[in-house]
Amino acid sequence: MTDMKHTDMEEINIATDVLVLGGGLTGIKAASEIAGSGYKVILVEKDAELGGRKGPGTLVGLKEESKGLQDLEDKIKTDSNVEILTQASLVSAAGVTGDFTARLLKGAEVIEQNVGAIVVATEFATGALNEKYGLSLADNVLTQSRMDELLASESDKEKFANKTVAFLVSLGQEGNPLVLERGLRSVLALQEIDGCDAYIYAGDLKVASNGLERMYKESREKGAVYFKLTEKPEIVENGKTISFFDSVARRNIEISPDFIVVEEEMCANHLNEELAEILRINVGPSGFLQSDNVHFFPVRSNREGIFVAGSTREISSLPSAWTDVENIAIEVKDLLGDGKKIVAKNKAVVNEDKCVICLTCYRCCPHGAIYWGDKKAIISPVACQGCGICASECPMDAIQVGGFEDEDMTEKVKSGVVSGNGTPRLLAFCCQNSAFEAGEMADMFKMPLPEGLRMIKVPCAGKIDLDYILNAFVAGADGILVMACHPGNCKSENGNTFAQWRVNDAYRMMEEVGLEKDRLCFVGTASNMGSGFSSIVVDMEKRINELGLSPLK
Amino acid sequence: MSTKNKKVMVVGGGIAGLTAAWELSRFNIDVELIEKTPFLGGYAIQYCCKATDECRQCGACTVEAMLKNVVNEPKIKVHLATDVEKINNSGRFSVDLKKSSYQPVSATEGVIRGYSKNNSPLHVIVDKEKCEENPDAVPEGAVELDTMGFSGKLDVDAVILASGFQPFDAEQKGTYGYKKFPNVVTGMDLERIIRENATVVRPSDGKAAQKIAFIQCVGSRDENLGNLWCSQVCCPYALRMAETIKHKNADAEISIFYMDIQNVGKNYAEFYEKCKTDFRFVRNIPVDVFPMENDSLSMRYMNEEDGLCINEEFDLLVLSVGIMPGPDNNDLSGIFDVGLNEDGFFAGIDKLNSTSTLKGGIFLAGTVAGPKDIAASMAHAGQAASEVIKHLGVS
Numbered sequence: 001m002t003d004m005k006h007t008d009m010e011e012i013n014i015a016t017d018v019l020v021l022g023g024g025l026t027g028i029k030a031a032s033e034i035a036g037s038g039y040k041v042i043l044v045e046k047d048a049e050l051g052g053r054k055g056p057g058t059l060v061g062l063k064e065e066s067k068g069l070q071d072l073e074d075k076i077k078t079d080s081n082v083e084i085l086t087q088a089s090l091v092s093a094a095g096v097t098g099d100f101t102a103r104l105l106k107g108a109e110v111i112e113q114n115v116g117a118i119v120v121a122t123e124f125a126t127g128a129l130n131e132k133y134g135l136s137l138a139d140n141v142l143t144q145s146r147m148d149e150l151l152a153s154e155s156d157k158e159k160f161a162n163k164t165v166a167f168l169v170s171l172g173q174e175g176n177p178l179v180l181e182r183g184l185r186s187v188l189a190l191q192e193i194d195g196c197d198a199y200i201y202a203g204d205l206k207v208a209s210n211g212l213e214r215m216y217k218e219s220r221e222k223g224a225v226y227f228k229l230t231e232k233p234e235i236v237e238n239g240k241t242i243s244f245f246d247s248v249a250r251r252n253i254e255i256s257p258d259f260i261v262v263e264e265e266m267c268a269n270h271l272n273e274e275l276a277e278i279l280r281i282n283v284g285p286s287g288f289l290q291s292d293n294v295h296f297f298p299v300r301s302n303r304e305g306i307f308v309a310g311s312t313r314e315i316s317s318l319p320s321a322w323t324d325v326e327n328i329a330i331e332v333k334d335l336l337g338d339g340k341k342i343v344a345k346n347k348a349v350v351n352e353d354k355c356v357i358c359l360t361c362y363r364c365c366p367h368g369a370i371y372w373g374d375k376k377a378i379i380s381p382v383a384c385q386g387c388g389i390c391a392s393e394c395p396m397d398a399i400q401v402g403g404f405e406d407e408d409m410t411e412k413v414k415s416g417v418v419s420g421n422g423t424p425r426l427l428a429f430c431c432q433n434s435a436f437e438a439g440e441m442a443d444m445f446k447m448p449l450p451e452g453l454r455m456i457k458v459p460c461a462g463k464i465d466l467d468y469i470l471n472a473f474v475a476g477a478d479g480i481l482v483m484a485c486h487p488g489n490c491k492s493e494n495g496n497t498f499a500q501w502r503v504n505d506a507y508r509m510m511e512e513v514g515l516e517k518d519r520l521c522f523v524g525t526a527s528n529m530g531s532g533f534s535s536i537v538v539d540m541e542k543r544i545n546e547l548g549l550s551p552l553k
Numbered sequence: 554m555s556t557k558n559k560k561v562m563v564v565g566g567g568i569a570g571l572t573a574a575w576e577l578s579r580f581n582i583d584v585e586l587i588e589k590t591p592f593l594g595g596y597a598i599q600y601c602c603k604a605t606d607e608c609r610q611c612g613a614c615t616v617e618a619m620l621k622n623v624v625n626e627p628k629i630k631v632h633l634a635t636d637v638e639k640i641n642n643s644g645r646f647s648v649d650l651k652k653s654s655y656q657p658v659s660a661t662e663g664v665i666r667g668y669s670k671n672n673s674p675l676h677v678i679v680d681k682e683k684c685e686e687n688p689d690a691v692p693e694g695a696v697e698l699d700t701m702g703f704s705g706k707l708d709v710d711a712v713i714l715a716s717g718f719q720p721f722d723a724e725q726k727g728t729y730g731y732k733k734f735p736n737v738v739t740g741m742d743l744e745r746i747i748r749e750n751a752t753v754v755r756p757s758d759g760k761a762a763q764k765i766a767f768i769q770c771v772g773s774r775d776e777n778l779g780n781l782w783c784s785q786v787c788c789p790y791a792l793r794m795a796e797t798i799k800h801k802n803a804d805a806e807i808s809i810f811y812m813d814i815q816n817v818g819k820n821y822a823e824f825y826e827k828c829k830t831d832f833r834f835v836r837n838i839p840v841d842v843f844p845m846e847n848d849s850l851s852m853r854y855m856n857e858e859d860g861l862c863i864n865e866e867f868d869l870l871v872l873s874v875g876i877m878p879g880p881d882n883n884d885l886s887g888i889f890d891v892g893l894n895e896d897g898f899f900a901g902i903d904k905l906n907s908t909s910t911l912k913g914g915i916f917l918a919g920t921v922a923g924p925k926d927i928a929a930s931m932a933h934a935g936q937a938a939s940e941v942i943k944h945l946g947v948s
Contacts, residue, residue, distance in 0.1 A: 036943070065905050174822050208785040208815040210923050213774055214895075217781055228813070230836065247857050285820035292819045294612045298932040314819050322905050323932050326939035333942075334579050437617065441670040489608035526602030528617040528669070531751035 008345040014098030014382065015116040016336045017042065021090055021275065023050040025069060026310035026321040027121035028076050033329040034119070035081035039336060042113055043076070044104060045086045046271070050076070060181050061211075062318060085111065093118065093279050096369055096380040097305025097335065116336045117305045118279065119328055120289060122269035124311035130262045132172030133235055140259050141239050144182050147261045151189045162195035166242055166257035170203035171232045173265050176315050177209035184215045186261065191222045198224040199255055201233050201242065209317070227253070235260075266315045280368045281306050282493065288314050295491045299327045302493050303368040304383045305335060335382075343381035346402035348390065352376045354398035361390035361399060366493040387492035388463030392502075404459055413468050416454040417475040424478040424544040425553075426453040428537065429468060431461045433491055434527045435483030439537075441530030448534050450541040452478075461485065462495025466502045469520065470509065476553035479519050479544040481537065486524035496524065518543050519550065559945050562587060562648060562709040564637055564885070567595020568927055569919020569934040570715035571619045576938035578628040580947055585707055586623070586631045589653040589881075591677040591698055592667040593631065594620050595717050597927050599668045601747035603793035605800035610818045611793050612927035619931070620671045634701035640888055645708050646914065652702030663687075664695055668748070677701070711914045711941045714889065714899060715934065716881055718920040721772025721780075721874040729768070729872055730842045734850060736762075737842065739771075739874045740790055753798050755869055757848035761802060762869035766852060767791045769811040770838060773875030782896050784875030785924040788815040791873045792828050799831050807832045808867075810839055810854065842870060876924040889915055898923045908937040916940055 016039050020031045023045025031043040043050070051073045059066055076082055088106035095101050100118060104111045128143045135141050142150070150156040169175060169183045187198045198219070205228070207213045220226065227233070233244040243254035268287030276283045281301040282291040290301050290313040299307045307328045310321025350361075355376035362370045362377060369383035370390065379390070379399070391399040391406075400406065417425050430436035436457045442449055458464055461484030472480050482503050484496035503522040510517060523536055559582050563574045566588030574584040592598075598620060600613040623629055632650065639649040656679075657665050663683030664676050676695035678684050684691045720741045723731035731737045735757040738746070747753060755762050769791060773784040788811070795807045809832050817824050828834075839854035850870050856863050878897035879885075886893050891910045894900040899922050901907030907923075908916050918937035919930040 033939075062904060065903060068905070174816065174825065176816055204813040204815070206815060207774070207783040207813065208788070210782070213781045213783050217776070228836070247860055248855075250860055285823065288819065292610060294608070294610050294615050294928065297612070297615075297928045298935070319904050319907065320932075323936045326908075326936035327932055330576055330579075330935060330939045330942065433618070434614065437621075437670075444670045444675070445666075486602075486604040486608040487606070488610070489604070489614065524604060524606070524608075526604060527614045528598075528600075529602045529748070529751060530670070531749055532602065535751050 009342050010345050011340055011342055012098075012381070014336065014339055014341050015100070015114045016040070016339045017113065017115045018117045018119065018332060018336075019044065019100070019102050019113060019115045020119045020121060022121035022123065022312070023047070023084070023086065024121065024123040025051055025073075025318060026123070026325065027119075028073055029322060029325045030119050030121050030309055030328060031082050032072060032076050032079070033325055034332055035079050037329060037333050039081070039332065041082045042115065043082055043084045044088050044090065045084070046089050048086055050084065050086065060178060060317065061185060090275065090278055096371065096383040097303070098341065098380070098382045100305070117307065117332050119307045119309060119332075120275055120279070120312045121309040122271055122275070122312045124266045124315055125269055126264045126266055128262065129172040129265055133168055133232060133262060135235060135260065135262060136238055138238060142259060142261050144186070144261055144264045147186050148182070151186060157193060160190055160193050160196045160259070163258040164197045164199065164255065165190055165259045165261060166255065167198065167200045167261045167263075169200060169263045170206060171201060171229060172263060175203065175206050175263065176266065177206045177212055178266060178315060178317055179263055180206045181209065181212055181215070183261070183263065184212065184219060187219045187224050188215065188222070191219065191224065199257065200224060200226045201244075202226060202228055203230065269312070272312065279303070279306055281308075284313070288312065291493060293488060293490070293493065295489070299324050299331060302366055304385070307331060341382060344402060345381070346400070347381050347384050347386050348379045348388070348399055348401050350376045350379060351398045351400070354396045356396055358395065360393050360395060364393045364498070365390050366495070385492060387460035387495050388458070389460065389492060389495055389498055392463055392465045392498065401459060401463065404463060409456075409465075409468060410471060412456050413471045414475050416456050417472060417477045418454060419452060421451060423450060423452045424541055424549065425476060426450055426479045426481065426537065426540060426544065427472045427477045428453060428455045428481040428483055429458055429461070429464045430455045430483045431485055431495070432457050432459055434485040434489070435525040435533065437527035438525050438529050438533035441528070442534040445530050447530055448538050450537055453537055453541070460490065460492045460495035461499035462490075462492055464499050464502060466505050469502070469506045473510075473515065473519070473550065473552055476550060478550045478553075479521070479540050481540055482520070482522045483525050483533075483536075484522070486526065489524075489526070515550075515552070516547055518547060559583065559947060560585065560709045561711045561713065561941055562646070562707060563713045563715055565595070565715035565717050565919075565921070566593040566631070566633075567715065567717040567919065567930075568597040568616050568619065569717065569921070569930040570595070570713070571616075571623045572931045572934035573713045573715055573918045573938050574629045575619060575622050575626065576935055577941060578626045580942055581628065582942075582945070582947065584629045585709060586629055587635050587637060587650065588631065588633050589636050589655050591634045591655065591665070591674070591701055592672045593623065593633070594667070594669055594672065596720065596741070597930070599741070599748065600744045601794070601797075603790075603797045605796050609793045609796065609824075611790070615931070616927060617669055617671070620669055624671050624673060632703040634698060635703045637885070637888055640712070642914070645710055646712060648707045648709060650707060651704045655698075664691055710945055711916065712889065713916045713918050713934075713937050713941060714885065714891070714921050715918040715937075716879045716885060716921050718876045718878065718924070719880050721877050723771060723872045723874050725778070726771060726872075728841050729771070729870070730844065730850075731872060734842065734844050734848070736848050736850060736868065737870045737872065739872045740787060740794070741874060743794055743871050744790070747794065747797065752801055753869070755848070763802075763804065764806045764867050765795070765798065765869045765871065766808045766810060766867045767795060767871045767873055768839060769809065769873045771872040771874045772877065774812065780875070780877070780896075782924060783815065785815065786926045787873035787875055789817040789926060791871065792817055792824070795832055796828065808835055809833070810835050810837055812836070812838060876920055879921060882921070891915055896923070906940070908933060908940050914944060
């Protein structure tokens with residue numbers, strides 16, 4: 001709050017149309033919700049039909065809801081706020097939130113759209129895992145998808161009467177609740193058929209989803225037999241027999257099933273990586289979009305105005321995709337409002353006289369908030385998150401961040417080096433999102449803190465210049481702590497990495513002038529760990545006491 | 554329609570209630586946030602950071618950030634130590650509030666403290682007599698619990714129920730000796746121990762624990778108790794805390810007793826591989842725990858290799874207690890006329906919309922509607938806020 005005191009505000013106009021990429025159910029729902037808030041939506045689908053990719057597993061357990069889903073799909077086609085582009089794909093996206101220029105390719109035609117926000121809603125892909133079990137697909141070896149198809153047909157169902165069906169789950173992959181639910185639903189459906197017996201060979205049963213434990217219990221009560229294994233059973237002659245050693249019964253258990261149903265893997269859409277490159281958003285684990293960063297959950301990306309929904313970001317059931325969509329709906333509404341936005345003028349300002357358009361800032365900005373004009377780089381006040389990485393990386397010192405201007409920071413460094421009655425003078429550069437909060441907590445909770453410790457707040461560890469560290473040593477600091485968020489927890493993705501690099505640079509320089517490396521420490525801290533902060537700074541004081549006071553003072 | 558004069562009551566100041574309140578306030582909606590205890594933050598504010606040399610995505614720090622948002626937001630009016638007594642629906646909802654009957658579970662001292670520096674008040678006097686005995690120990694700004702709480706009426710346009718869960722009471726599983734043996738703790742206790750000390754210490758002697766066992770599914774997936782659900786958070790918190798302990802003390806020997814390990818986070822496959830090299834996993838839930846000398850614990854379980862029973866000694870035993878329906882769910886169900894599901898959590902309108910209820914204008918957020926981790930609770934609260942905004946016709 002207090003950082004806003006220097007801030008002058010201005011009103012700017014932003015585009016309020018929204019681009020939704022992916023015409024599956026999640027994309028349709030996103031388009032419907034955003035259009036419902038009064039924004040025009042361009043819904044882009046690469047296939048010829050919307051909702052055509054109701055991939056296996058998408059509608060698991062949603063029989064009752066499927067009518068509503070069809071209605072939603074029908075309604076979107078007549079919604080005057082929604083423009084549907086099928087057989088189309090995104091080829092480029094320039095600009096920043098509030099003013100993206102998206103170029104879409106539909107056949108040979110290039111369509112340009114000016115949009116304020118972009119939603120990515122790709123579906124997950126599935127793949128057969130029979131090879132992991134050494135099986136070939138055959139009349140008796142079915143994928144889970146094939147099983148779903150057969151059970152959906154009254155006549156095909158009958159072929160399971162008086163048969164034995166074996167399921168293989170969570171042994172060819174770690175699996176997830178959606179994979180288990182598909183298997184459990186098939187088991188329950190088979191139990192309705194006369195004389196059909198089900199055996200389930202499973203690794204970890206992924207029951208961490210509402211209702212699954214009950215389904216598991218119901219299937220057992222109806223006679224399904226579960227073999228919980230830690231490794232794959234032995235399967236011979238493409239599924240003729242399955243056997244394993246039962247450690248409780250102390251004997252081999254062998255079964256000759258009529259059918260084997262093999263689990264499928266669910267993985268990220270192959271389009272994700274390409275979209276991430278076009279949109280300049282980060283890819284997370286296993287090809288899902290959105291890096292694995294708690295500050296972005298559920299639907300944000302590293303770029304303001306670009307959101308990810310459902311299976312774009314992790315394997316999602318439709319209910320969780322719906323949750324994502326509602327979150328996107330309010331994010332979009334908050335971001336775009338009525339097309340007029342009040343923004344801080346001095347969030348990050350480029351000095352035209354100093355800027356040589358070297359593009360360092362464009363490349364290092366984790367939020368994709370910087371573009372350039374004729375005379376200088378331009379930082380979008382809507383997209384900018386105020387981390388200050390650009391200001392510290394700029395070789396011309398052409399960028400100033402509101403509330404953290406160079407002059408002020410230099411002064412703070414100087415005045416921060418204070419003697420604590422002969423105890424070490426310690427300066428801690430603290431990210432305001434983590435270490436600064438933890439430091440305040442330690443102080444408030446009266447946890448041990450060195451007398452000569454002062455904290456200097458920075459918007460992100462990425463704003464800690466090499467100069468700050470060197471100046472602090474020159475001013476007589478005996479020890480310096482650079483306190484960042486843990487790797488993977490930086491709101492600006494890699495501000496902590498930049499800080500670590502600068503600390504490494506400082507180490508090299510300290511070595512040259514003969515200053516002990518132990519006087520400088522880079523460490524990760526969490527905002528809620530006052531105790532952690534306390535133990536780090538107390539340890540630091542101990543170390544400095546062993547070294548003695550700075551030879552520079 | 555204008556957002557002016559729209560007011561929403563959020564019941565529960567845990568992570569779901571905080572998030573819902575904050576999301577609504579972004580749209581200029583007035584929020585009355587009701588919390589029965591004297592502190593905002595619920596259970597999630599008590600959790601420790603579980604980072605090793607990198608963030609493990611537990612989300613505990615995001616709770617701290619959300620609490621800070623809420624206490625600095627003038628559109629959100631907080632009523633601590635307050636309960637909902639009655640509600641009438643005649644177009645708007647007319648709500649009767651009363652001072653809550655909250656009593657701290659264990660007030661060994663006269664003053665209790667909030668878990669966050671953003672709690673206001675930070676210190677609450679729960680036992681005046683004890684405080685009078687030693688007035689110097691009473692921190693400045695401490696407020697008497699008796700003076701807290703709001704009794705009166707409110708008119709609101711919608712309600713979000715975010716009253717949360719309760720951790721399973723481990724004393725119900727008597728053979729584990731929780732509260733009898735000092736070094737048997739719950740996952741909740743361990744969260745608080747690490748939060749307070751930045752490391753794991755044995756309650757009996759304050760020394761570092763070397764040999765630690767986690768027992769999973771305590772209270773969850775338990776047919777005898779009739780708890781037929783997976784709590785969805787215990788494998789993640791246990792494995793993450795175990796990694797934190799291992800990171801601080803590479804020599805710690807950690808065993809995980811489990812039925813089925815559930816996925817942890819977006820990068821699960823890689824994380825689990827690391828866990829498998831760091832810990833011993835035993836697919837067996839032990840039943841009996843015996844006290845040993847030095848307050849260590851002996852546990853009997855079946856060895857999968859040879860099918861025989863073995864006894865093994867541990868310094869510290871962690872019971873991974875699960876998420877149970879909130880203690881007030883029955884009362885709240887009566888007051889708000891919204892039904893519970895067969896497990897005792899609140900029931901949403903359908904699978905795709907688990908935040909709306911059959912009662913127009915009343916919505917659900919977070920674990921009140923079933924087990925969720927921090928991220929899922931926040932997402933659910935965002936969804937609830939979105940549904941409320943649609944319901945109110947706010948644009």
